[in-house]
Amino acid sequence: MTTSERAPGRGTAVVIGGGLAGMAAAWALRGFAERIVVVERDRYPEGAEFRAGVPQGRHAHLVLEAGHRLLEEMMPGIKQELTAAGAQQVAASDVRWLSSAGWLAEYQAQLKFLCSTRPLLDKLVLDRVRAHPAIEILEGTDAVGLLGSATTVTGVKVRERGSGRGSERDAERDSDRGSDRGSERGSERGEVREIPAELVVDAAGRSSSVPKWLTELGCRPVPEERVDAGVAYASRIFHRPAGSDLGNRAVYLQTKAPDGPRMGVLLPVEGDRWIVSLAGMRGAEPATGEAGFTKHLGMLRDPMLEEVLRGAEPAGEVRGFLPGPGVRRHYERSCPDGLVVVGDAASTFNPVYGQGVTVALFCARELRRTAKRHGGIGHATARAARRAVAAASKMPWMISCTEDARFPATTGAPSGTLVGLQHRFFDKVLAGSTRDPAVTAAFHEVMSLVAPPSLLLRPSVLGVVLRS
Known part of the structure; x- marks a missing residue:
């Protein structure tokens, strides 16, 4: 039996990546891990500024209804802070939406979503996380490998990158400089140090190196699906x-x-x-x-x-x-103990569907639920969390890759009779949503990830859809 298995399940958790997914994961673990260490390669800017480590940050972002409900549940008062800082609340009925079938019908919607630049959202979430005494953030620090074996991950290897604040220019410069600080993160020469951990959470995003590091530990390749619309x-x-x-x-x-x-x-x-x-x-x-x-x-x-x-x-x-392909990695099928992967590191979607931020928050919710159920951050929590994260991303992945399959130049897309039926049914939903407010409302709930696609089978909706 390993030391980790004998531990009471409330030791150190290391989160790789200090973006939104990583901050949410660290926040989710508070109270269940005695110490939470976030390893972030950038140095954060002073204010709500763009940074190199979030290349998608300069593009349109929104938090879907399901996402901002969850964010408020996780961090009470954050919605008010966002709106006070200028974030805009937009009702679903205030979106002029030209679908493939035409303009969606107007109606009085209860659903809303939050619009802001990505740096504003990240900054306010970061401020909450920074203030928690159990969470330590190692800025300007690279995760360079995993500790452990093919069966158990027991920590992370890190190396400090250098000094300077976190503007895009500074971050790019830091990547070619040595360190000038000494701590657990590394010496002045930027030497590799080890952080033992009972739980490692990979939230490093699309460019995560964890699949490569697992191969180096002797693990089998993680099964994955890959769909690329070339967006x-x-x-x-x-x-x-x-x-x-x-x-x-x-x-x-x-x-x-x-x-x-x-x-x-x-x-x-x-x-x-x-x-x-x-x-x-x-x-x-x-x-x-x-x-x-x-x-x-x-x-x-x-x-x-x-x-x-x-x-x-x-x-x-x-x-x-250039976001690159959509990838869904099935860590619930093949993964050593002690590791959970969340956010874009687990599932990336075509960004045109606006699901990424909300799914990252879903991952944090499942991480907290499983830690609560198992009373800590031990191996049982990690196994359950991997299954829950996979389940939380299943519907958004289905929506994304099924729609991407419509474009002839998409590679890796699903095909066959079932996909054709899904396309025809969804086309009827869109046609109905151009003239019937009940269908429009149901469509918005599904696309906002508030309700499953089965909502579209409700008799009051289905009747209109089938007549479309």
Whole structure:
């Protein structure tokens, strides 16, 4: 029996990655781990600023209804703090949504979502986590490997990267510099140090090295699914013109497969600004720079965004982003004891569906539930958490990859009779949602991850859908 198995289950937990998923995971473990160490390669900026370690941070983000309910449950009062800092609450009925079937019907919605820049959301969550006495954050520190064996992970190897604050420029510079600080994180020479742990949580995102490190420990490769629609983003922030008719509303011009693989979204954010993200699937990617942004804007299915932005002053440069494929790693099937993987490190989705932040919060919820059920952070908790995380990401993954399958250039997408039936049924749902508020409301609940797709089979909804 290992030392970890003999431990009472309330020792040290190490979280790899100090982004939103990592902060939420660390927060979830409070009260169940005596010590929680977050290892973050960046040095955080002083304020709500963009940083290199979150390349998707410059693009449109929202917290779906299910996500902001959970965030408020986890951190009571955070919603008020976000709105006080300028985050915008947008009702589902205030989204001008052009689906593949047409404009969704207008109705009085109870559902709302929060819109802000990603740095504002990250900063307020970070402030909560930093204030907890049991949580220690190692900034400017790389996780460089796992401790343990093919059967049990017992800690993390780390190395400090260097000094300097966390702007994008500083973070990029730090990656090529040695350390000038000494602590458990490493010496002035940036030597590798070890942090023993009873539980290791990987929240390092899309670029996680944990699959490689597990192979080095002698583990079998983690089973995974991979779907790649080849999506690319171009985003820009604009000052919102005074007296704009759009007001506090959002716009979503959805793709239409197979001949309309371009989309555009406008969200109101703090500082009386809009963040506008344009995207295209493989073969229809926006070109780089201002010229590419303008050209892609003019190729959307509807001129609304182009017209709205005609009088808006840019508040920054055009920024591009290549998310890479959607990947779902099945750690619940193959994983050593003592390890849980959450957020994008476990499941990444095509960002056009806006699920990532909410699913990361789902992972934190399941981590806390299983720690509570098993009374600590021992191996039983890790095993149960892996299964729960996989279950929490199943529906969002199904929605994402089934829709990606509509585009001919998508690789790895599911196919067959069942997928064809799902497409035909969903097309009828969208058609019904263009004219019947009950269908529109049900559709919004499913897409906001508040309700499962089975809600669309409710008789009051299904009857309209089948007549569509």
